[in-house]
Amino acid sequence: MSFELKVKTFIEEEQLLQQGDHLLIAVSGGIDSMALLHYFIQTQEHWNIQVEAVHVDHMLRGEASAEDRAFVQKYCDANDVYLHAKEIPIPTILAQENGNTQLICRRERYQFFKEVLQKTNANKLVTAHHADDQLESVLMALTKNATMNSMQGIRPQRIFGGKSLIRPFLTVTKSEIGEYLLRKGLDYREDASNSKDTYVRNRFRHHVVPLLEAENPRVTEQVTHFTKQLQEDDTFLMTLAQDVFSQIIIRNNENTYRMEIEAFQLVPLALQRRLILILLNYLYKDSNTIQSYALLTSILKLCDTTAGYAEIHLPEDFLAVRRYGNLTIQKKEPLEGLASPEKQVISTANGWTTLTNGERLRVVNLHDLSSELLTDTAQLFYFNASKLHLPFYVRARRDGDRMLLKGMDQPKRLSRLFIDEKIPLNERNSWPLLISQSDEVVAVIGVRMGIFFSTTPQPNDDTVLIVD
Incomplete structure (x- = not known):
């Protein structure tokens, strides 16, 4: 089957195009995207579509990047195709974020694609992903993150920016694309970074895929069927x-x-x-x-x-x-009426924590307890830190909250506790609760302490909560 027929059949089977579609074709100047642009220029009357192009200069390769843009612009001018092009200062962004180069390039590139889609009549973004990309994606997913979703590889189409992103070349290999371009006598730009092993995809492309193709020359086709x-x-x-x-x-x-x-x-x-x-x-x-x-x-x-x-x-x-x-x-969001998140954490290292109701809390190791920490109104509650994993934090009541009290077999609903303790209705939702690291309510500050606390030290107690 010829290259053109394979692409046409795939487009029809996957219903990638409809009459009157306005395509925005992503063109880097490389072999794949130049073949993609040429294919749709040649077939736009057959499909009854309009074609525009979009190009991003990542400014990573100096003059070579600028020449890529000029090359794409020249081709578009010669074929009466409008080109949306933009320079994005990736080196500056990298210096600010210190992130992954490929991920940042992709993020910025697709953000520009989305902006162009939204400001034009184009309804579909078209990219030149092909069968070899599909094979590489599945292999990368298998070695890194083999989930049911990632193993499906690249999909022929998906929602993008409220419109569509389509990949009509997923059924053809890179060598078939190269043969098509050669047959048409078309030129393209080669990105020198593609030959380096710096990026994960390149390492799979240069070393893993050739081994698989040596075992089965049709492995790319097999993986396409599999996905x-x-x-x-x-x-x-x-x-x-x-x-x-x-x-x-x-x-x-x-x-x-x-x-x-x-x-x-x-x-x-x-x-x-x-x-x-x-x-x-x-x-x-x-x-x-x-x-x-x-x-x-x-x-x-x-x-x-x-x-x-x-x-x-x-x-x-x-x-x-x-x-x-x-x-x-x-x-996890701070609730209105409580101290800010950085003041909610209560541990032996944090000193005093003042709550919005005026209460002060402090946790100290029992052997560090001294008279200097105590006032006439201070209350001491002893506990074993191995049973109540620190740090504590403070939050307001949530639906369904319960607390285990001494003498009770089952935790008591806080809604019932507030009623029994005659806490005013308008104060219940903001009343400070002491919460363990396992998100268990262990005390209602100023009302009742949970089963883990005692007012006199027990043999295994090693820590004390001071409420003042």
Whole structure:
């Protein structure tokens, strides 16, 4: 099958184009993107589409980068294609952020692509990813982050900036693209950095892929079929998972989700993974975070049982908590009416902490307790630090909060405790609670202390909380 027919068939099978589409083609000047631009210039009447181009000069290779832009501009002028071009000072951004060069280049490049899409009539961004890129992506995912999502590789199309991003060359190899360009007598620019092993993808391209091709010259084609099947299977399973998600996961707000673990456990494991993936897509924008195998596994493990309390800290200040048979994922945010986050932490190293209600708290080792720390109004509460893992912190009441009190077999709901202690209704939601590192309420400051504290030192007590 000829190059042109393979691309045409792929576009039709994946429904990448519709009559009247306005394409914005990303062109670096390299072999792949020049072939992409040429293909659509030659076939725009057949597809009944409009074509524009977009180019980014990352300013990383000095004069060579500027020459790339001039080369693309000349070709576009000769073929009556409008070019949107921009210089982005990546070296300056790198100096400020000290980040990964490739990631920053990609972020800035795609941000410009998005801006151009939004200010023009273009409805689809087109990139020149091909079958070799697909193979490399799967191999990289396999060695780094082999999740069900990452192993599907590059998709033919996805939503981008409220519009579409399509990849019509995913079915053809780089050698086929080179042959097409040679047959058409077209020139291109070679990026010298492509020959270096500095980047992970280049190392796979130069060393791993040739070994696989020596074993099976059609390995790229095999992987293309493999990813297509995975994508089709996953699309079906994700449709099922979306239905289940709406049934068992409750969204309280954009930063809080809750579900009953027993209901989650009744779902097949394949759908459990996808339920978590859907949830992560709501919480995060970064694809590396969403596709993290460690993150997926840790949340699944948290749902292995309904018994006891457990929590895991997630990226971007989210917290996943298992409590009373429920899993809650929420943003850790300071609540109105309490001290700022940096003053909430209470440990032996922090000295005095003053709460908004005027109370002062301090934790000291028992052997460091001295009369200089005490006033006539100070109250002392002794405890064993191995049972109450420090540091403590202070927050306001949340729905469902309970505290275990001496003489009781079950924790008491704080809503009931506030009623029993005659705390004014308007003060209950901002009353300071002392919280252990495991997010357990251990004291209602100025009202009741939990089971772990005593007013006289017990044999194993080694630490004291001073309330003044």
